[in-house]
Amino acid sequence: MTLKLHHLNASRSQRIVWLLEELGVKHELVHHSRDPETNLAPPALLNIHPMGKSPLLEHDNIVIAETGAISEYLLAKFDPDHKLHPKPESPDxxxxxxxxxxxxxxxxxxxxxxxxxxxxxxxxxxxxxxxxxxxxxxxxxxxxxxxxxxxxxxxxxxxxxxxxxxxxxxxxxxxxxxxxxxxxxxxxxxxxxxxxxxxxxxxx
Ligand SMILES: N[C@@H](CCC(=O)N[C@@H](CS)C(=O)NCC(=O)O)C(=O)O
Structure with missing residues (x-):
């Protein structure tokens, strides 16, 4: 199993870095740097996903974008005991x-x-x-x-x-x-x- 998070400096993808740390899942953090002039993500991210934004998660043979989708994916795969997400029957x-x-x-x-x-x-x-x-x-x-x-x-x-x-x-x-x-x-x-x-x- 390989799990890779593409993280952009000073960006909202730090939310997923934190979530991965809370989950305690072994992963590789790939750092990308913003263009100093435009503040945009480097073209390297476009080679991974057509939107070229961060966060991006690679898991085995899949790539998934969007913070909410990545979070739900990680919780479904790596939080079977619902320590970090309430069960559907929970009032929370x-x-x-x-x-x-x-x-x-x-x-x-x-x-x-x-x-x-x-x-x-x-x-x-x-x-x-x-x-x-x-x-x-x-x-x-x-x-x-x-x-x-x-x-x-x-x-x-x-x-x-x-x-x-x-x-x-x-x-x-x-x-x-x-x-x-x-x-x-x-x-x-x-x-x-x-x-x-x-x-x-x-x-x-
Ligand atoms: N809705 C996306 C937004 C992704 C996004 O816009 N990420 C920013 C980081 S704060 C980004 O990659 N910006 C650089 C760029 O757009 O080139 C999500 O939830 O992941």
């Missing part, structure tokens, strides 16, 4: 799925759009204000959720936490967590996990 299951996919959905996209607008020097465009308002709304939803639950899926740590981590680290970098004590406390708690530390040591 709907919330788990929601947050697992929010990481690339409505909760994540406004921040991403804001980042692109900033990089294009369009921070004064009306769309930038609209995206900032949407991003703030998403962070308030996260804050309310983490005020009521210790983890994203509910009572137990899960893969949804690994995926949402990138959003909270980005929010912290932008100074947003100063007004969001439950989100800040969650981040401090998960950072203490050995698998999170191993993810940092892997050179993300």
């Amino acid at each position: 299951f709907p919330r788990f799925l929601e947050w697992l996919h929010a990481t690339e959905g409505a909760v994540f996209l406004p921040g991403l759009m804001g980042f692109y607008l900033f990089r294009s020097q369009l921070q004064d465009h009306p769309l930038a204000a609209a995206m900032a308002a949407e991003r703030d709304k998403a962070m308030q939803v996260i804050e309310r959720h983490l005020s009521a639950h210790p983890y994203f899926a509910g009572e137990q740590f899960s893969a949804a936490d690994c995926l949402m981590g990138f959003q909270l680290v980005s929010a912290e970098l932008q100074g947003q967590l100063k007004q969001l004590p439950a989100a800040a406390a969650w981040l401090a708690k998960v950072r203490a996990r050995p698998a999170y530390q191993r993810m940092l040591q892997a050179g993300i």
